[in-house]
Amino acid sequence: MIDRAYRGDLVRKLSHFPVVTILGPRQCGKTTFIRSALPEWSYVDCERPSDYEPLLADPERRLRQLGDFTIFDEAHRVPELFPVLRSYVDEERSRSGRIVLLGSVSPELVAGISESLAGRSAFIELTPFLLSEVVGRAEDSLGRLWFRGGFPDPFLWSDDATVIDWFDAYSRTFIERDLNALGVSISSQRMRQLWAMLCHVSGGMWNASDIASSMGVNYQTVNRYVEILERAFLVRRLQPYFVNISKRIVRRPKLYVRDSGILHHFLGVRTAAQLDVHPSRGASWESFVVEQIISTVELDRPGAGFYFWRTSGGAEVDLLIEIEGTIIPFEVKVHSSPSRGLTKGLRSCMSDLHLRRGYVVYPGAESYSLGSGVDVVPVQRLLTDAEYRDSVLGIE
Incomplete structure (x- = not known):
């Protein structure tokens, strides 16, 4: 079994919230992850008739029978559970780490939590493997x-x-x-x-x-x-980054x-x-790397912002990460040895946004400088070496 990077996040959120909701696409490993992380907890599969029929018949009675330390998988299949769960949690509001909800196709689950469990549930988005x-x-x-x-x-x-x-x-x-x-x-x-x-x-x-x-x-x-x-966590629309500068910036995602x-x-x-x-x-490599960087940094730095930058003239940078007001631009290249000639868009972005550093991410193994604040960084090291990633992101 592969250890998931989300275990620490789960422990932290269970220590502060009575309910933790884990979302992610079908078959990404949510059930395996939570049952290995919480092996002593009761498990309810809301897609299995023997599990969901008692919940549908009398959700409050069944919830009290199960009690704390229960996992509800595909919880959105039983929306009647949410208002009952709110009352149950509020009886001992100060207690944390009581219930875990899992969901894949999420609108109903999120709606139920937003309406019934606001302020009572923390969220984790579990991705496919990092x-x-x-x-x-x-x-x-x-x-x-x-x-x-x-x-x-x-x-x-x-x-x-x-x-x-x-x-x-x-x-x-x-x-x-x-x-x-x-x-x-x-x-x-x-x-x-x-x-x-x-x-x-x-x-x-x-x-x-x-x-x-x-x-x-x-x-x-x-x-x-x-x-x-x-x-359903299967596509992402990445929004553009723009500020009030003279160049016209593309505003479509x-x-x-x-x-x-x-x-x-x-x-x-x-x-x-x-x-x-x-x-x-090339487009496949860009899609893969952008998704891996976003998912990895989101886990490291909750609250980070992710954008791209493109002018109406065609200058573009694939990914901008905003952390505590600082912007770090990344250009993704599948080229085995990116050269200065491939960084025109990155340098234009750095100039317009007054950025001192910019990075080209590539599949090779060596880091090297292209001058003027632009460094080439190996994607594997960026994604797997937390200390190196922090140095790239300017985190001390």
């Missing part, structure tokens, strides 16, 4: 994680054919069951078409109208579907498919060798 969690687990952990993505099963399995079967089954489950449960009236074929289009534009500017035109629907419909995928394994599945990339020559290789 590089820091799997480094050393394979001959090329970085390459494997990039190609297969971070969902535990496809990352750990030995052969590519089984991985293909897993992603086929995963996409069917999400499209045919979870989206229907959310009230999305779209055929499986149309949703697969949307997914394919999203994967082809991953790492690019988000333009719902372009997708809508290709699908023959209106842009509001496309935006609604993408919002659902975003809430960029869209990323968050798991590179899903991205490659819908792009038809079936082997690592195919990825090496695929026309979307």
